[in-house]
Amino acid sequence: MTDTALIVIDMQVDFCAPGGWVDQLGEDVSNTRAVIAPIAALLDRCRSAGMSIVHTREGHRPDLADLHANKRWRTRVHGLGIGDTGRQGRILTRGEPGWQIVPELSPRADEMVIDKPGKGAFHATALDLLLRSRGLRHLLIAGVTTDCCVQATMREAAERGYAATLLEECCAAVEARNHEATLDILRAGGGRWGRVMRSADALNELGA
């Protein structure tokens, strides 16, 4: 367990809470909200076991210098662009209310927080450096959304030689069928990028 970290992906108001970005786009946040309680329980157990914990937040600098033009354009056409002002401040912009991690899952002072401008948590961040410098080689992955940033981070982790375990009931997508399809793809071929497990099984295996 000393080489294992729990990484909680993008449990931010903009993705998981009423009034956040996804909610303002007119999409349903009930799936992404539903994993808050299981992840809170997971954090309790991992903290008690002394496991290393990483939180990620997707977001861009206030000057949007790290926002690709096509990402900005796609989100604007979709209804509300990154960097534009919504009901919880500027969408996915660092420091804004909507960009914060939901209060139920707030990081503690001694936990790593990774601010990422892309979908994968390794892209353009110090995550790989922080994990390697601590001797962390196995990642337990939770958070949102399964089909987007969670899957991206799992593929990136495998690519860098980490063992990755996706905690299936602690992940969600906006659309349930995309969550299920992603799990099917990740399980295929015996798990091309790692394993998909229930968190109780993964933690029991670790003795956590």
Added chain:
Amino acid sequence: MSFRQVAASPYAWPFDGAWSAADTALLAIDLQLWLMRALARQDVEEAATQLIEAARRAAVPVLFTARIGLDDHRPIDPALVDSRPPASGEASAILPALEPPSTFDVIERRGWSAFTGTALDQILRARGVRNLIFCGATTDGAVHTTMREANDRGYECLLVENACCAQVAAHHEAILRITRFGNGLFGTTARVAAIVNVLEGNAQ
């Protein structure tokens, strides 16, 4: 010479209008003899061939990737064809009908993403490439992993629906759906005919 936008879903590609042979490349992922033989998808081979030939006639650069040995990676379950490339050497052989003019046009990769441990990003940036068209195999494996990384790097990506395939058809369809979600999480998707039409008949 610039080309007009390609009719695509959920949005016409590229997002910012015209494209040209100077700012675009076609990435042909793992159209390797051994893999395509295993997948046995003649329709996809033919569609990819049609696309690649049209790109070549229009002087759009075509870069191939080829997965070679995975000596430096942890073992992966061999159940999926993606997971067991033959030993280095014959491994990188591309379908003979598509053979690139130079072996330098084949990016040999060891990971799932063609960006991992390769000069792909450097090659694309040095050429001024901003737009990428993706075809090949498998849709949910190397094609999608590479396209995700390309998207995070800011390339404007087009996935060619009928010029790529997965071992499991449902996985191919799911990747198309996820790619298009939210007005294009990772880019947009089109069929070969839409691209060839623009390349061949409708230059501005």
